[in-house]
Amino acid sequence: MESSRELCRASQPIGAGPRFEGARLRKRMSKYITPQPRISSGGAKKSRRAAHDCSHVQWQVSYRGSSSLGTTERNKAAFCDKEGGVLEKRDIDDKILTPLNKKRSDVVKGTLSPFPAGKTMQKIKWNCELEKKAKTALETVAPATCLAGPTAPADNAAIYHTDAAGAALDVLVQGMLGKVDTLAKATDFDENNGNVVVVAPNGAMDLIRSDTTEIGCAVKECDDDATPAVKHSNVYCLTNQKALAKDDSIYPLSGGGCKADADCAADKNETCDTTLGLCEVPETTAVLPKGKNTLCSKNEGMTDALRTQFLDMHNYRRSILAKGQVQRPSGNYLPTGANIIKLKTNCTMEKEAIEEVRDCPTLKEAHGTYGKNFDRFSSSTAIRNYEDAVKKAVTNWWKVVRTDNTGPGMQVTFRDNHVGTPVETYAQIAWADTKEIGCAIANCSSAYTVICLYSPKGNIPDQVLYKTGKTCSACPSGTKCDSGLGLCV
Known part of the structure; x- marks a missing residue:
């Protein structure tokens, strides 16, 4: 010693x-x-199985340009491994957050028709608990309701997109974000009282809601509702805001996004990403x-x-x-x-x-x-x-x-x-x-x-x-x- x-x-x-x-x-x-x-040995096995048996679920656990499928064994490089997540950090950043924040940037700057320029909008970050919640929700979806997706929770906006079997993560996300491009003025949204507001609620609007700051997503492959032999790949995302309802504000009008820190919320010590024109909350303080x-x-x-x-x-x-x-x-x-x-x-x-x-x-x-x-x-x-x-x-x-x-x-x-x-x-x-x-x-x-x-x-x-x-x-x-x-x- x-x-x-x-x-x-x-x-x-x-x-x-x-x-x-x-x-x-x-x-x-x-x-x-x-x-x-x-x-006893038998009792131990029984209790473990009763607590969490997901052996029947398939998860997309690797996204290096393809859609490799595996069992519930988690990816050891998962960013949210402790919460039960499977997505790697680089895939979260490159294939989800980057295109999502670019879409939000285009909207707030007024460069994505028919959306008018906005005053401010938040830069979205990843939330491990939301990823866990999305993954758990997908686990519970019965094969007969694959295309319909999970029941949306009361306290989170939910966005669900289905694509062909084997679709890579970036393809799924681009398909999900493509729903924003199809929103039509007067039909889906309009301008009222200095805000872009909801006319007919649509999950895609929640992707460009200005005060949404966090998101978490999960991916699953499942059978077609009517033809089990046909497979689909699905992405399911939850945000940290409730789903928008009719007449809710999506984002405030005018300005074209932040140009400096002063354009963002001072009481939250927010800073401006001047390239994207999005406000972001400061890094976590220990x-x-x-x-x-x-x-x-x-x-x-x-x-x-x-x-x-x-x-x-x-x-x-x-x-x-x-x-x-x-x-x-x-x-x-x-x-x-x-x-x-x-x-x-x-x-x-x-x-x-x-x-x-x-x-x-x-x-x-x-x-x-x-x-x-x-x-x-x-x-x-x-x-x-x-x-x-x-x-x-x-x-x-x-x-x-x-x-x-x-x-x-x-x-x-x-x-x-x-x-x-x-x-x-x-x-x-x-x-x-x-x-x-x-x-x-x-x-x-x-x-x-x-x-x-x-x-x-x-x-x-x-x-x-x-x-x-x-x-x-x-x-x-x-x-x-x-x-x-x-x-x-």
Whole structure:
């Protein structure tokens, strides 16, 4: 084990031995953990299938100029992977947002006949929750209603477009945007009181609504309503505004779009994309937790309570793994661990994690020196604060061991095929030789970003996560066994 001078950890009361520390950790962890009863293999399979069985659905998961179809296995490069999305960031940007915002630009500038020039219009961004909602809606569409599409939700405008089977994403989006070009003045929209207003509601109008700021889309292939042998490709998009109704304003008249930041909403700190003439909301600002911080006092943006929560949640999972209490999807329990080390906090690593979450990243980027886990998810009624977010992140990373049957089996060996897959998150937490972690969390407007760094890094192909055998029977030199936790300290 490394010298205590090289570590930054919580102080331990004099005389606190392994038995005391193990009991104390289990007591602290009780508020973070919901006890899981041991269940049979058959029961485990049944509960997983009942919770989410989408094996019958086909999704378009790759859009590199073609429409490659796959099963519900998600694209590992998906921008909204944590929310269940499948679209890659470059496809979202290049094939959806760019043409959509160009269409909005043409409308507000008055260069798309018959639309009159508008005063201001927002630049649309991607929303992972809307993508998830659109994908879920498509899952529920019965084959007999493929062409009709999902039932539109009450709180989101919905746009649905159907094309020939195998249509690429950009073709589907262009077809959807083409509906804007067919809108006719006096029939579909008109001018009234300084606004372009709705005459007859049409989903295409929602694509050019000025105050819409977010969108999320999903793609699916399904059978023809009348002729099942005929296939169709469909794109379904939801916006963050309700559907326009008769006499609603689509956008304000005159001006030709923004020319400078002053033309946009000052109270929202909006800026002007002068090329498109569209206003856009500023980049997300990170808000880091504040509170008592004595353990790594130089690290602004982390508290003792959250630091301890991160550490306890990691060590709890390493403890139950060492004791042979972790169940795989098959129903079998992973073997006991002989050399799993109890983690400690490293202040230098924590500082690096804090600096990274300050930028509110939306995708995981590998760290050159340390192992890394990353999570990002929207705040909600279930995620009310930093403590809730920490619990969700660590739970997300670890639960893969129970849900992904491609992970390390009873030999607990990390393989080449595990690299770049969700298996990495729990494998890194389980990696026996890892001794230190440094974690950070930020509230990035409507989403939390969570990062943990690990040293030494794990997830090395063809190496075992841990040595199997009697708990603590192979503790590294210089360590002893915490019999309560089953970890080497």
